[in-house]
Amino acid sequence: MIYEVFVREAKQAAQHAGSVAASSPDAALAFAHEQFGRRGAWEEIWVAPRDQIAVMEAADLPGPAFDRSYRLMAGYKHIIQKWREIDLAGQRQREGLRP
Amino acid sequence: MTDADRLAEFEARIARGEKIEAGDWMPLDYRQAALKLIQMHAQSELMGCLPEREWIARAPGLRRKLALTAKVQDECGHAQLILRVAEDLGAPLHRTREAMMEDLIAGKAKYHNVFHYPVPAWADVGVIAWLVDGAAVITQGALVDCSYGPYGRILERICAEEAVHIRHGEDIILSLASGDAAHRLELQEALNRWWRPLLHFFGPPDELSHAAPLYRYGMRKQTNEELRQKFLGRAVPQIRAVGLELPDPAPHWDGTQWVYGDPGWDEWRAVINGQGPKSAERLGLRRLTWEEGRWIREAVSGGAIAA
Numbered sequence: 001m002i003y004e005v006f007v008r009e010a011k012q013a014a015q016h017a018g019s020v021a022a023s024s025p026d027a028a029l030a031f032a033h034e035q036f037g038r039r040g041a042w043e044e045i046w047v048a049p050r051d052q053i054a055v056m057e058a059a060d061l062p063g064p065a066f067d068r069s070y071r072l073m074a075g076y077k078h079i080i081q082k083w084r085e086i087d088l089a090g091q092r093q094r095e096g097l098r099p
Numbered sequence: 100m101t102d103a104d105r106l107a108e109f110e111a112r113i114a115r116g117e118k119i120e121a122g123d124w125m126p127l128d129y130r131q132a133a134l135k136l137i138q139m140h141a142q143s144e145l146m147g148c149l150p151e152r153e154w155i156a157r158a159p160g161l162r163r164k165l166a167l168t169a170k171v172q173d174e175c176g177h178a179q180l181i182l183r184v185a186e187d188l189g190a191p192l193h194r195t196r197e198a199m200m201e202d203l204i205a206g207k208a209k210y211h212n213v214f215h216y217p218v219p220a221w222a223d224v225g226v227i228a229w230l231v232d233g234a235a236v237i238t239q240g241a242l243v244d245c246s247y248g249p250y251g252r253i254l255e256r257i258c259a260e261e262a263v264h265i266r267h268g269e270d271i272i273l274s275l276a277s278g279d280a281a282h283r284l285e286l287q288e289a290l291n292r293w294w295r296p297l298l299h300f301f302g303p304p305d306e307l308s309h310a311a312p313l314y315r316y317g318m319r320k321q322t323n324e325e326l327r328q329k330f331l332g333r334a335v336p337q338i339r340a341v342g343l344e345l346p347d348p349a350p351h352w353d354g355t356q357w358v359y360g361d362p363g364w365d366e367w368r369a370v371i372n373g374q375g376p377k378s379a380e381r382l383g384l385r386r387l388t389w390e391e392g393r394w395i396r397e398a399v400s401g402g403a404i405a406a
Contacts, residue, residue, distance in 0.1 A: 010118065044120075068169075070267065075263075079273065083273075086273075086342075091336045091340035094339075095335060
């Protein structure tokens with residue numbers, strides 16, 4: 001059976017690292033440790049049978065029906081310009097702060 | 100290994116800057132204090148949806164309606180992310196999500212003071228996104244590096260979304276500020292309404308003793324006052340640059356810190372204990388949606404009750 005391997009390093013969320021072929025979860029962990037856990041920095045290794053992982057692909061979904069840039073920082077670039085126009089940096093200096 | 104040994108090792112891990120994970124051993128007072136903080140944050144995200152949702156249908160223009168809907172949706176999503184973390188942390192104490200929600204609608208759980216106030220004008224929506232979210236991102240940003248790993252990691256994602264909310268707020272208030280006299284007056288009045296609750300938001304400068312385990316175990320690293328000072332350093336110049344007046348007594352930078360008038364802590368205490376102008380009405384709405392949504396929770400959980 002194929003197991004997908006996820007490694008969690010210190011302070012991080014677990015990340016997909018690769019896969020191993022094994023006959024049981026214990027064997028999968030042993031192989032995963034050999035393959036992905038030999039560089040020291042990991043705190044946890046997770047394995048999950050590939051056929052137990054449900055997958056969704058963005059390409060299968062319809063794209064946004066309209067402009068959704070209001071959800072993104074990129075949708076508000078004009079605000080940075082507006083703060084410049086009303087001289088926020090100058091105001092910070094007048095308050096005695098770093099610009 | 101004795102509990103004293105475990106505690107010593109736990110404290111050493113925190114001192115080394117390691118993160119505590121959900122399945123790790125932890126002392127009871129850590130679990131309780133972290134759960135209380137995280138649960139309060141989750142309830143605040145949930146209750147924070149309610150003031151803004153009042154304006155979705157009335158927001159001027161389709162884009163602003165959509166942007167506000169997306170913001171409310173984000174806050175709701177934050178509550179779900181944080182409740183999941185709280186559930187894992189509370190499991191050994193038999194604190195289920197259901198129990199946390201029941202506490203909220205029974206008026207037994209605390210949430211941020213700012214969500215107990217009315218939102219009478221569109222300008223208030225802008226001031227909330229600009230300054231309330233601005234204040235929230237300061238407290239949450241300070242918690243990204245907290246000792247509890249699962250909470251810190253979701254806060255990174257939450258803070259990134261809050262940054263968009265702040266821009267959305269700036270978009271609203273900068274438009275009003277460049278409008279006519281009536282627009283600017285509406286904005287000034289909204290700022291006047293929110294200024295004192297914003298000073299209250301960070302909590303009193305003298306820490307309450309029940310916060311002590313949070314500091315001892317590296318959950319919190321900055322005091323209420325340090326966070327408020329940081330907020331003032333960001334907000335005051337912005338407010339003046341926009342051409343707004345700060346309510347009396349206006350804060351000033353004395354070269355080392357921001358000096359501001361006493362915001363009166365009795366009001367804050369009453370408000371967070373459920374005596375705010377909108378506390379009862381909003382909890383009533385939360386109770387209604389909790390009850391009316393029960394069949395949905397049952398359907399999606401296959402019969403086993405979930406929030």
